[in-house]
Amino acid sequence: xxxxxxxVQAIFLALFFLLMLYPDLVTSIIPANLFFISNPLLAIxxxxxxxxxxxxxxxxxxxxxxxxxxxxxxxxxxxxxxxTMDIFTKITHPKYKNTNPANPYLRQIKYFVLLxxxxxxxxxxxxxxxxxxxxxxxxxxxxxxxxxxxxxxKGVFTNLGLKSFISPLNDIGILDTHSVLFHNxxxxxxxxxGILLVTLYQARFWCRNLCPLGALLALLSKWRFLNLxxxxxxxxxxxxxxxxxxxxxxxxxFSLNDEECIQCFxxxxxxxxxxxxxxxxxxxxxxxxxxxxxxxxxxxxxLSILSVPLLKRSFGLxxxxxxxxxxxxxxxxxxxxxxxxxxxxxCMKVCPTNGLQPLLAESGxxxxxxxxxxxxIGNCRYYCNNCGQxxxxxxxPAMELGDKQEWKIGRAYFDTTRCIPYANKExxxxxEEFCPVPEKxxxxxxxxxxxYPYLVKERxxxxxxxxxxxxVQGLAxxxxxxxxxxxx
Amino acid sequence: MKDLNRRQFLKSLSVLGVGVATSNYLxxxxxxxxxxxxxxxxxxxxxxxxxxxxxxxxxxVEGNKPAEITLAALGILGGIDKFVKKDSVVVLKPNIAxxxxxxxxxxxxxxxVLTVAKECFKAGAxxxxxxxxxxxxPKKCFQICGFENTFQKSGVEFVLLTNDPKEYKExxxxxxxxxxxxxxxxxxxxxxxxxxxPIAKHHATAKLTLGIKNLMGIVGVDRRLxxxxxxxKMADILSAIKPHLTIIDAYRxxxxxxxxxxxxxxxxxxxxxxxxxxxxxxxxxACTLKPFSLEGKNVSCVQAAYxxxxxxxNLDKIDIVExxx
Numbered sequence: 001x002x003x004x005x006x007x008v009q010a011i012f013l014a015l016f017f018l019l020m021l022y023p024d025l026v027t028s029i030i031p032a033n034l035f036f037i038s039n040p041l042l043a044i045x046x047x048x049x050x051x052x053x054x055x056x057x058x059x060x061x062x063x064x065x066x067x068x069x070x071x072x073x074x075x076x077x078x079x080x081x082x083x084t085m086d087i088f089t090k091i092t093h094p095k096y097k098n099t100n101p102a103n104p105y106l107r108q109i110k111y112f113v114l115l116x117x118x119x120x121x122x123x124x125x126x127x128x129x130x131x132x133x134x135x136x137x138x139x140x141x142x143x144x145x146x147x148x149x150x151x152x153x154k155g156v157f158t159n160l161g162l163k164s165f166i167s168p169l170n171d172i173g174i175l176d177t178h179s180v181l182f183h184n185x186x187x188x189x190x191x192x193x194g195i196l197l198v199t200l201y202q203a204r205f206w207c208r209n210l211c212p213l214g215a216l217l218a219l220l221s222k223w224r225f226l227n228l229x230x231x232x233x234x235x236x237x238x239x240x241x242x243x244x245x246x247x248x249x250x251x252x253x254f255s256l257n258d259e260e261c262i263q264c265f266x267x268x269x270x271x272x273x274x275x276x277x278x279x280x281x282x283x284x285x286x287x288x289x290x291x292x293x294x295x296x297x298x299x300x301x302x303l304s305i306l307s308v309p310l311l312k313r314s315f316g317l318x319x320x321x322x323x324x325x326x327x328x329x330x331x332x333x334x335x336x337x338x339x340x341x342x343x344x345x346x347c348m349k350v351c352p353t354n355g356l357q358p359l360l361a362e363s364g365x366x367x368x369x370x371x372x373x374x375x376x377i378g379n380c381r382y383y384c385n386n387c388g389q390x391x392x393x394x395x396x397p398a399m400e401l402g403d404k405q406e407w408k409i410g411r412a413y414f415d416t417t418r419c420i421p422y423a424n425k426e427x428x429x430x431x432e433e434f435c436p437v438p439e440k441x442x443x444x445x446x447x448x449x450x451x452y453p454y455l456v457k458e459r460x461x462x463x464x465x466x467x468x469x470x471x472v473q474g475l476a477x478x479x480x481x482x483x484x485x486x487x488x
Numbered sequence: 489m490k491d492l493n494r495r496q497f498l499k500s501l502s503v504l505g506v507g508v509a510t511s512n513y514l515x516x517x518x519x520x521x522x523x524x525x526x527x528x529x530x531x532x533x534x535x536x537x538x539x540x541x542x543x544x545x546x547x548x549v550e551g552n553k554p555a556e557i558t559l560a561a562l563g564i565l566g567g568i569d570k571f572v573k574k575d576s577v578v579v580l581k582p583n584i585a586x587x588x589x590x591x592x593x594x595x596x597x598x599x600x601v602l603t604v605a606k607e608c609f610k611a612g613a614x615x616x617x618x619x620x621x622x623x624x625x626p627k628k629c630f631q632i633c634g635f636e637n638t639f640q641k642s643g644v645e646f647v648l649l650t651n652d653p654k655e656y657k658e659x660x661x662x663x664x665x666x667x668x669x670x671x672x673x674x675x676x677x678x679x680x681x682x683x684x685x686p687i688a689k690h691h692a693t694a695k696l697t698l699g700i701k702n703l704m705g706i707v708g709v710d711r712r713l714x715x716x717x718x719x720x721k722m723a724d725i726l727s728a729i730k731p732h733l734t735i736i737d738a739y740r741x742x743x744x745x746x747x748x749x750x751x752x753x754x755x756x757x758x759x760x761x762x763x764x765x766x767x768x769x770x771x772x773x774a775c776t777l778k779p780f781s782l783e784g785k786n787v788s789c790v791q792a793a794y795x796x797x798x799x800x801x802n803l804d805k806i807d808i809v810e811x812x813x
Contacts, residue, residue: 170627352625381625383587383632426716432692433715434623436586438750444692451693471713 001265009083016080020142021173023350023390033346035134036392040064041213042342045128046393048121050339054394064220071221075207075214076262081133082207088196089203096203097243107208107290110215115297116304117212123308125366129343131212140192142349144185150176182348183357203246207262218259226278228261230254234275241267241276258287311366325363325482326373328356328387329380329407330397340395343369347387347396353378356387373409375464375480380409382436382463410462410480412455418477421452429453431466431478442466543807544766544800546773550759551813554739558603561735561763564809571733574612576680579619580604583687583702586748587624587632593740594749596687598638600737600761604683605644619675621649621705647675656708663796664724666717671708672729684731684767688738688774690746694718696780697747698771699734700726700789719788723796726767734770736762743779768799769806
């Protein structure tokens with residue numbers, strides 16, 4: 001059974017990477033955002049925070065039903081972050097032995113995190129994406145490790161004179177045709193690395209103590225049918241089950257911390273006498289849980305509710321106009337967008353120009369890890385609507401290509417103190433050359449033999465290609481501004 | 489392996505030092521020699537192109553099928569065999585710079601390029617490469633412009649140039665007015681025959697983009713930096729690397745909103761192919777095409793190239809052979 005589980009884990013981790021690398025290859029069969037839309041934590045938080053329902057969330061029903069029937073199969077078998085931790089533990093502790101017994105105080109944290117996420121959502125803020133294991137894994141892999149690997153492999157191939165290897169790897173999508181880079185993406189790596197490092201202290205430390213999705217599934221699994229049963233008449237008290245358990249389900253007195261069980265079947269396989277089984281009947285073993293006390297819950301509730309205004313108001317958000325905050329195409333209202341955005345990073349990964357970048361705290365703490373378009377890095381490609389297709393929560397609406405091509409992300413403005421014809425009296429017009437809309441939004445007038453560009457604002461869609469290609473170094477001489485300052 | 493003792497270390501160090509010094513010296517010498525070579529070749533080039541021996545010939549063929557008119561134009565110039573030798577390497581330089589479907593006339597018609605490529609293979613070319621430095625995403629450009637489909641199993645190699653300086657070689661421009669040297673793609677410098685296959689279209693900066701302007705796509709300099717005094721800079725580049733043959737695709741022509749276009753209303757069906765050994769002559773003729781109704785002197789690239797003696801601009805000094813299919 002352990003081997004079967006490992007195969008399933010490997011398959012789902014591979015699927016996770018496959019969907020990450022080839023978002024459009026498998027779209028027809030499996031949606032690229034499968035792991036996000038089937039995630040009940042993100043679904044619940046987004047539904048509550050945005051007071052709206054996105055059809056794709058129906059997929060999360062599968063996980064919910066699965067958990068009610070079978071317990072936390074998701075955690076033990078499917079979760080890419082869990083699998084990553086298992087692999088890491090396998091490498092660091094080939095002969096794993098559970099030595100650090102459960103700390104009931106640590107274990108309660110995950111319920112507090114879950115409570116905070118849901119309460120904050122009730123007050124209209126969606127912060128699940130900061131704590132959800134799938135988004136953490138995706139951002140770590142796709143936004144931080146992938147660009148690093150891309151850079152490393154290209155560098156190695158180039159320096160070894162094996163440049164011819166790069167292009168076939170490009171073609172099959174392992175390497176990127178550009179050098180992708182995401183702002184501050186080291187943070188995503190550090191979070192991932194931190195989660196892996198604490199497994200040195202306790203295997204699956206994150207799952208035991210912190211994971212809000214784990215907490216949600218633990219609550220759901222209270223009524224499950226597939227239970228751990230210790231056949232006491234067979235038990236020789238060898239305590240092998242305790243030793244192999246990664247989430248420390250077995251207490252000293254053989255009472256069970258049921259909700260902690262991730263159904264990994266290690267105990268069942270290792271039990272000397274087949275005393276431990278997973279069965280569909282509940283035996284009379286004593287069961288304990290780590291649900292926080294009422295007082296703890298009340299204090300946590302109060303703090304979470306307080307944190308909403310703090311999140312939304314105490315980080316200089318009123319700096320609005322000076323902030324470059326171009327949201328992906330299709331996003332109209334900032335508040336609504338942030339309540340739906342799961343901070344998963346899908347849109348940034350599928351953006352072909354690398355123009356979609358994660359915000360840090362530039363636009364307030366609440367907007368952390370949400371995407372903005374940075375035209376100087378990459379424009380919004382005229383023939384592309386990937387981000388809307390990939391967004392799991394409808395924060396970026398899925399638009400037909402034709403509609404997206406007419407969507408106004410912002411508007412370009414000339415900075416005549418920097419624009420070459422105005423400032424240096426030299427020829428340029430690069431922006432007009434590149435402008436991709438059929439009726440060019442940039443035209444020019446000729447005065448004394450010199451062409452001066454100007455913008456026809458009705459035609460500009462704010463794609464930012466002009467800003468990207470502007471030959472003025474540093475701050476471009478034409479820049480896209482949001483049409484309306486975000487209200488927050 | 490033996491450990492080094494101090495004496496050996498010093499010895500090898502001194503040998504290494506001498507080696508480095510001489511290699512550096514040799515390198516300096518090598519660089520000293522280069523301009524002479526470049527000058528020689530430039531003189532050679534101007535000797536054949538500058539003297540008004542025979543009038544340069546421009547073949548203009550009109551017809552409904554891109555492949556047929558291309559073949560006919562090549563036929564008028566004496567067939568591709570004149571330019572492509574057996575076992576030679578041929579580089580084709582179409583315009584695939586923008587991600588627009590070919591019907592919008594922002595990029596060279598792939599059928600015309602394929603016809604030329606096939607002819608090159610027929611003439612015995614060992615290798616045919618398409619070299620281009622793309623403005624938008626290279627992969628998408630090839631897909632959207634129809635090259636990926638057209639060139640399946642054609643045996644033609646695609647070279648997508650990037651910003652990597654290793655892909656280019658610096659070439660001196662002894663007669664350059666704006667540029668003293670320029671980075672040009674190695675693939676182009678090392679080939680035996682270089683065939684330029686631009687599309688004729690409107691261009692915001694250059695008025696029209698034709699054969700001379702098409703050379704932008706083999707240059708390793710950030711193209712944005714060439715936009716000041718573009719005409720002269722392009723002419724300088726032409727003096728450094730002259731295509732052996734220029735075939736202008738005027739089958740569909742973009743009249744407004746160039747070079748990217750996008751509006752089907754801006755496309756005019758001219759159904760012509762213009763071919764010549766003289767890039768300037770071909771460009772100059774293309775300026776006069778009906779939807780443009782310009783002259784060579786109106787387009788800065790053509791005028792500057794003519795001023796530098798790189799080709800003939802006056803249509804009455806050009807032998808124009810027109811044919812209708």
